[in-house]
Amino acid sequence: MFGAGSWGTAFAKVLADGGAEVTIWARRPEIAREIRETHRNTQYLRGINLPRTITATSSLRDSLRGAEQLYLAVPSQTLRDNLNALKPMLPAGIPVVSLMKGIEKASNARMSEVIADVLELDEERIAVASGPNLALEIAKEQPTAAVVSSVSLETAQAVAMAATNRYFRSFVNTDVVGTEFGGVLKNLIAVAIGIVDGVGYGENTKASIITRGLVEMTDFAVAHGGHPDTLSGLAGLGDLIATCQSPLSRNNTAGRLLGQGYALHEVVRQMDQTAEGLASVAPILSLARARGVAMPIVEQVHQVLAGTLKPQDIAPHLTTDETPTGERTTDDHEARTGSALRRALKRAFGVGGDGGRGPGGARP
Ligand SMILES: NC(=O)C1=CN([C@@H]2O[C@H](COP(=O)(O)OP(=O)(O)OC[C@H]3O[C@@H](n4cnc5c(N)ncnc54)[C@H](O)[C@@H]3O)[C@@H](O)[C@H]2O)C=CC1
Numbered sequence: 295m296f297g298a299g300s301w302g303t304a305f306a307k308v309l310a311d312g313g314a315e316v317t318i319w320a321r322r323p324e325i326a327r328e329i330r331e332t333h334r335n336t337q338y339l340r341g342i343n344l345p346r347t348i349t350a351t352s353s354l355r356d357s358l359r360g361a362e363q364l365y366l367a368v369p370s371q372t373l374r375d376n377l378n379a380l381k382p383m384l385p386a387g388i389p390v391v392s393l394m395k396g397i398e399k400a401s402n403a404r405m406s407e408v409i410a411d412v413l414e415l416d417e418e419r420i421a422v423a424s425g426p427n428l429a430l431e432i433a434k435e436q437p438t439a440a441v442v443s444s445v446s447l448e449t450a451q452a453v454a455m456a457a458t459n460r461y462f463r464s465f466v467n468t469d470v471v472g473t474e475f476g477g478v479l480k481n482l483i484a485v486a487i488g489i490v491d492g493v494g495y496g497e498n499t500k501a502s503i504i505t506r507g508l509v510e511m512t513d514f515a516v517a518h519g520g521h522p523d524t525l526s527g528l529a530g531l532g533d534l535i536a537t538c539q540s541p542l543s544r545n546n547t548a549g550r551l552l553g554q555g556y557a558l559h560e561v562v563r564q565m566d567q568t569a570e571g572l573a574s575v576a577p578i579l580s581l582a583r584a585r586g587v588a589m590p591i592v593e594q595v596h597q598v599l600a601g602t603l604k605p606q607d608i609a610p611h612l613t614t615d616e617t618p619t620g621e622r623t624t625d626d627h628e629a630r631t632g633s634a635l636r637r638a639l640k641r642a643f644g645v646g647g648d649g650g651r652g653p654g655g656a657r658p
């Protein structure tokens with residue numbers, strides 16, 4: 295496990311509780327020592343005892359020796375430099391899994407694209423894991439599901455198998471684009487919801503923004519080749535719900551501070567953990583413009599961050615656009631998303647499975 299923050303540590307526990315022996319690489323030697331000697335990571339997961347099958351080191355070489363899978367959980371903007379450092383020590387042929395939910399600002403690339411680029415790996419060896427996965431709840435062993443995605447079903451299943459235990463269930467799909475963008479985009483909507491909370495608006499505003507936000511997420515992902523069903527599954531709707539309604543979400547928290555009137559630099563100063571949404575807004579808008587995708591909510595988040603829109607003026611639509619349009623704005627999207635949502639609700643109250651594809655045969 296590369297990264298000893300809240301998600302790296304919680305996911306290491308998921309893997310260890312699934313039967314794996316896990317070595318965490320921590321940038322700071324004192325965190326590695328605390329995990330190794332006391333089986334705790336008090337800065338990132340207060341009150342959680344870690345399994346004894348987790349160890350930690352700040353030596354890259356030691357962390358990668360004998361590894362059978364590599365999981366990456368560092369802030370997205372630092373990934374490229376970190377990959378360059380670990381590349382010479384990467385054991386041949388192992389799957390590399392992104393747990394991250396950001397976009398690289400300099401290149402507008404998804405994390406799996408940065409991994410393929412720097413490590414020069416075939417797509418088949420890369421997987422991403424995403425879903426409604428607030429680290430502290432999972433570390434407390436509250437039942438949760440996630441989705442592991444790879445263009446290779448075999449890779450997705452091998453990773454899902456490792457990342458499954460009695461309180462954590464990983465489903466699989468092969469829609470890497472939809473899965474990865476779902477995790478990035480829900481952060482932006484969670485910032486918007488935080489702003490609304492900070493301003494003091496109520497449930498109508500939030501429900502409108504969440505619903506319209508899902509339309510933006512789906513339009514964007516589909517325009518980039520993602521499958522709409524993925525966005526109504528765990529990596530889209532599921533994560534959107536978790537992140538928008540939880541005070542544990544750092545994106546939600548950052549938004550709340552903005553809504554309370556703090557400027558972006560003050561918010562960044564107050565945050566002691568990674569809020570990926572703040573850095574992803576600009577690259578997402580640039581990608582959206584290039585494909586002609588309308589993202590009024592994300593646009594307004596951008597304006598609040600830039601200080602050009604008052605937080606209390608945020609709305610589920612652009613207030614400058616007064617022309618009544620259909621509820622869904624692009625082609626046959628209403629039919630597509632509407633039926634996908636109905637299927638998602640049916641699944642939520644009926645049989646399991648994610649994105650209609652379930653665990654891909656054998657239970658992971
Ligand atoms: N915390 C959560 O509930 C979840 C987080 N994620 C994603 O996981 C990724 C990591 O986030 P968290 O663990 O939550 O963040 P965090 O802020 O809790 O921890 C980040 C870790 O990265 C380290 N770090 C910072 N700069 C670094 C650098 N230049 N090189 C190497 N390491 C560096 C920090 O020391 C810390 O150990 C993000 O992309 C986030 O969106 C995904 C699902 C759940």
Ligand SMILES: O=C(CO)COP(=O)(O)O
Nearest residue numbers: 425426427428543544545
């Ligand atoms: O991705 C997450 C939950 O699925 C964590 O959200 P935050 O990064 O906003 O805390």
